[in-house]
Amino acid sequence: MASRIVRAAAALLLSASTATPQRTGAVAPAMAEVRIEEFRFTPATLEIDPGTTVRWVNRDEELHTVAFVDGQAASPALDTDEAFSRRFDSPGTYTYRCAIHPHMAGTIVVR
Amino acid sequence: MQIRDDAPLLESPATSRRGFLQCMAWAGTGVVWSVAGGVLSSRSLAAPGGGGSGGFSFVQISDTHIGFDKEPNPDPVGTLHEALARVNVLEPAPAFLIHTGDLTHAQKAGAFDTLAEALKAARVGERFFVPGEHDVFADGGKEFLARFGAGTQGDGWRSFDWNGVHFIGLVNVLGFKSGGLGGLGTEQLEWLEKDVTPLSASTPIVVYTHIPLWPVYAEWGWTTSDAPQALAHLKRFGSVTVLNGHVHQVLQKVEGNVRFHTARSTAFPQPPPGTGPGPGPLKVPADQVRHLLGVREVRYVQGTGPLAVIDATLG
Numbered sequence: 001m002a003s004r005i006v007r008a009a010a011a012l013l014l015s016a017s018t019a020t021p022q023r024t025g026a027v028a029p030a031m032a033e034v035r036i037e038e039f040r041f042t043p044a045t046l047e048i049d050p051g052t053t054v055r056w057v058n059r060d061e062e063l064h065t066v067a068f069v070d071g072q073a074a075s076p077a078l079d080t081d082e083a084f085s086r087r088f089d090s091p092g093t094y095t096y097r098c099a100i101h102p103h104m105a106g107t108i109v110v111r
Numbered sequence: 112m113q114i115r116d117d118a119p120l121l122e123s124p125a126t127s128r129r130g131f132l133q134c135m136a137w138a139g140t141g142v143v144w145s146v147a148g149g150v151l152s153s154r155s156l157a158a159p160g161g162g163g164s165g166g167f168s169f170v171q172i173s174d175t176h177i178g179f180d181k182e183p184n185p186d187p188v189g190t191l192h193e194a195l196a197r198v199n200v201l202e203p204a205p206a207f208l209i210h211t212g213d214l215t216h217a218q219k220a221g222a223f224d225t226l227a228e229a230l231k232a233a234r235v236g237e238r239f240f241v242p243g244e245h246d247v248f249a250d251g252g253k254e255f256l257a258r259f260g261a262g263t264q265g266d267g268w269r270s271f272d273w274n275g276v277h278f279i280g281l282v283n284v285l286g287f288k289s290g291g292l293g294g295l296g297t298e299q300l301e302w303l304e305k306d307v308t309p310l311s312a313s314t315p316i317v318v319y320t321h322i323p324l325w326p327v328y329a330e331w332g333w334t335t336s337d338a339p340q341a342l343a344h345l346k347r348f349g350s351v352t353v354l355n356g357h358v359h360q361v362l363q364k365v366e367g368n369v370r371f372h373t374a375r376s377t378a379f380p381q382p383p384p385g386t387g388p389g390p391g392p393l394k395v396p397a398d399q400v401r402h403l404l405g406v407r408e409v410r411y412v413q414g415t416g417p418l419a420v421i422d423a424t425l426g
Contacts, residue, residue, distance in 0.1 A: 038388035038389065039388050039389025039390070039391070040388075040389075060389075060391065061181060061391070061392075062389070062391035062392065063216070063217050065248065067248070076249070077217035077218075077219075077248075077249070097287070097291060099244065099248035099249075100217060100244055100245060100248055101291070101331075101332065101389065101390065102244070102287040102291030102292075102332055103290065103291030103292075103330065103331055103332035104291065104389075105291065
C-alpha cells in the first residue's frame with residue numbers, strides 16, 4: 001500500500017507537469033472496494049488513508065443503497081452489479097446503512 | 112413472547128378456503144412459530160350496543176412493490192390486479208382499502224403513477240396509505256406525502272373513525288434507529304397519546320402501519336424500536352388490532368388485548384424470519400408464487416361483535 005501511494009504521488013507530480021486533467025484522472029488513485037453481498041457489507045469495517053475512493057458493488061439480486069449517517073450524498077438504489085463511489089479526504093469514522101434494509105450497516109475509518 | 116394458535120375460525124363465503132394459510136412452523140431463531148391453518152381468526156370486540164347494524168368491512172393490501180421485475184414475480188402489476196379482482200367480488204363491498212406500505216419498489220420512476228392507476232380498479236369507497244421504506248428512502252417521503260398523504264399530519268400519520276371503530280395510521284419508516292429498527296419518533300408518539308385520550312376504553316382500535324410493532328425478527332429490522340411506547344398508550348383499550356406489512360407473510364401474535372397481524376404482499380413472498388441471508392424476495396417456482404401472495408379482508412359487526420381478519424391467497 002505504501003509503495004503504491006508513493007508511486008501515485010510521483011505520478012501526480014509528473015502529470016502536474018503535463019497539466020492535463022485526463023492524465024491526472026488516469027493516475028491510479030487509492031481505491032478500495034466494499035462488496036454488498038448476502039445482505040452484508042464486506043468488509044463491515046474498512047480502514048483507509050485520506051484521499052481513498054471507496055467503491056461499493058452490489059452483488060445481490062436485491063436492491064441496496066449506501067446511505068451515510070452524516071447525511072452526505074447517498075447512493076441511489078443499486079441493482080445487481082451496480083456500483084457507487086465516494087472519496088474520503090478527512091480523517092474520521094463514517095457509518096452508513098442500506099436505506100432499504102437498515103439493519104445492514106458498515107463503517108469506513110479514515111486514518 | 113407468547114405465540115398461540117388462533118381459533119375459532121370464521122369462514123368467509125366470498126373467499127375460497129383452499130389456499131389459505133397452511134400450517135407452518137419453523138425453528139431457526141430460538142422461537143418456534145405455529146399458526147393454525149384455515150382462516151386466521153375471529154374475536155369479539157367490545158360491543159358498543161345498537162344491535163347488529165353498523166357493521167362494515169375493509170380490505171388491507173400491502174407491499175405492492177410496483178417496479179419490481181425479478182423472480183419470483185416479474186409482473187407485480189399483474190398480481191396486484193388479481194388481488195383487486197378478489198377485492199371486487201367481496202360482499203358486501205368493503206368500505207375502504209388500507210395499503211400498509213411499499214407501494215413501490217425503491218421509488219422507481221413512474222411506479223407511484225402505475226400504482227395509482229391500478230388502484231382505480233378497486234371498488235372501494237376510500238383509500239388510506241402509510242409508506243414503506245421503499246416509498247421514502249430517496250426523498251424522505253416528499254413524493255409519497257404529496258400524492259398519498261392528503262388529510263394526514265406530520266410525516267403522514269392520521270386517525271379516523273368509522274362506525275364506532277377508531278383507526279390509526281402510523282408511519283415507522285422515517286426514523287430508523289441504530290440496528291435498523293423502525294421508529295415512530297417523539298412527535299408521533301405525543302400525537303398518538305393526545306389522539307386516543309378522549310376515547311372510551313371500549314372503543315375498538317385498529318392500528319395500521321408498515322413495519323411490525325412487535326419483535327418479529329429484530330436482526331432483519333422486522334420490528335419498531337419505540338413500539339412499546341405506542342402500545343402503552345393503547346393498553347387501556349379492550350380491543351386493539353394491529354395490521355402491518357413489510358414481512359410479506361402472514362404471522363400473528365396475541366398479547367393481552369392486542370392482536371398483531373402481518374400481511375402478505377401482492378408482489379413477492381419473503382422468507383420466514385431468520386431463514387437465509389436476508390429479507391429479500393423468496394424464490395419459489397412460478398406455479399407456487401400465488402399461494403404466497405394475498406389480500407386481507409377485515410369484518411366488523413357491531414353488536415354481535417366479531418372482528419374477523421380473513422387472509423386469502425391469490426392462488
